[in-house]
Amino acid sequence: MPELPEVETVRRMLESSVIGRTIERVRLSRSKLRSVPHARGLASALRGRTITALHRHGKYLLVELTGDHTIISHLGMSGRWLFHPSPEARRLDHVHVRLEFKDGSRLWFQDPRRFGMFRLVPTDELHEDPSLALLGADPLLNPPTGSGLAALAEGLRISAKLFLLDQRRIAGIGNIYASEILHRARIHPARPAGSLRPAEWTRIASEIRAVLGEAVDRMGTTFSSYRTLWNEPGAYGEQLRVYDRAGEPCRRCAAPIRRIVQGQRSTFYCAACQPLRKMRAP
């Protein structure tokens, strides 16, 4: 479940290690990713290009190359970038792209579940790409405000949780951080997004910034397969307040954490800290 903090962690590591390197050899695996429309000719199109910059929008990683082309990459559920793959990595399954640079260093893209993406597009067509064109603002580059979120949610009946997951409104929040943000903001995940009051959106905006920022500082959350470019786990998992903690005590009030399903996905919350209705003043 790589979300914004995990992708940003990988982006920063790539930025400090592969900029200026020139692709000399490309090997593509036969088992193709779901989203590689330019697979034919991809290897020859990559060869000879030098990496000039690394960008990110939401969960999309953008690798800018010389010759006005950019790789659009998404980690999907289980995607990983590996730099300097170790000798035992030779036996890794599902390595879809192997890049070898002129200096002999190697960068691999692996994705067992194949929900990821690896596409090469002309840079001037980047923003017309169907995956990127409809994305909402990135909360790290454009920190959300309460009034901005309230405007986006006006009249919507979808739940607050599904609102946060919708990449067309805010780009980068996934299932883990959506639950964490709502718990910290003390908002019940099933509240209709259009029914939240301005003060509640202010809390959500503030917790989006806080949770994502802290998760980036800790190099993301390793729940199952995510690893950094150096194959290290992220440390934010220790900070999780509700995700995957059904039945365990809330860290704020000790009430048991509950699990519900929204949009065929698990949501975790504390019924005491995140009431559906406003509680009467004592």
Add this chain to the structure above:
DNA sequence: ATCCTATCCTGTAGGC
């Protein structure tokens, strides 16, 4: 337009 559901895919965990 908004909302909802099914689908893609593989590794892993749990039941028996």
Add this chain to the structure above:
DNA sequence: TGCCTACAGGATAGGA
């Protein structure tokens, strides 16, 4: 031990 099933979820297509 092995077999089977259920589950995990990011994005998207298609239907209501």
